[in-house]
Amino acid sequence: MKFLSVEVLTMVATILGSNGIIYLIAKTMLTRWESKHPIVVHDERFDELDRRVTELRSQVDALRATQRILRAAVIELAYLRIADKHERYLHRGWATPNEKRVVQRIYDAYHSLGGNGTGSELNREVQTMPSYSPDELNSESNK
Numbered sequence: 001m002k003f004l005s006v007e008v009l010t011m012v013a014t015i016l017g018s019n020g021i022i023y024l025i026a027k028t029m030l031t032r033w034e035s036k037h038p039i040v041v042h043d044e045r046f047d048e049l050d051r052r053v054t055e056l057r058s059q060v061d062a063l064r065a066t067q068r069i070l071r072a073a074v075i076e077l078a079y080l081r082i083a084d085k086h087e088r089y090l091h092r093g094w095a096t097p098n099e100k101r102v103v104q105r106i107y108d109a110y111h112s113l114g115g116n117g118t119g120s121e122l123n124r125e126v127q128t129m130p131s132y133s134p135d136e137l138n139s140e141s142n143k
Helices: 002-018 021-036 044-092 097-112 117-127 134-142
Strands: none
Touching (some): 044 097
């Protein structure tokens, strides 16, 4: 008789287990136990910390937006400075070595901030200009 009851219990457990009923019973029992015996106790300090972190994140986002605006403004100002010097030296027909260095430094800042190829072309033209006025070159060759 004992043999028969073990077979019957094994068969019932197999049927219940295959349908997921044992899993559901165990899960229900664990959920009840956890609700009566919570592992984490609510602490208001965590709410304050979460509020402060959220506030700091919004401040960081605002600072990043301001930084993007300022970066775009600096790029534009550097480009305008390069374009102004380019036009002046192109009209004159030459640029001194020091003037070329200044344009190169402005261009380096412009490029490192993400300036595009328009400023690159202007800088290249300034760097390839003659370094002395035609009058200076003629007076040097006549000596």
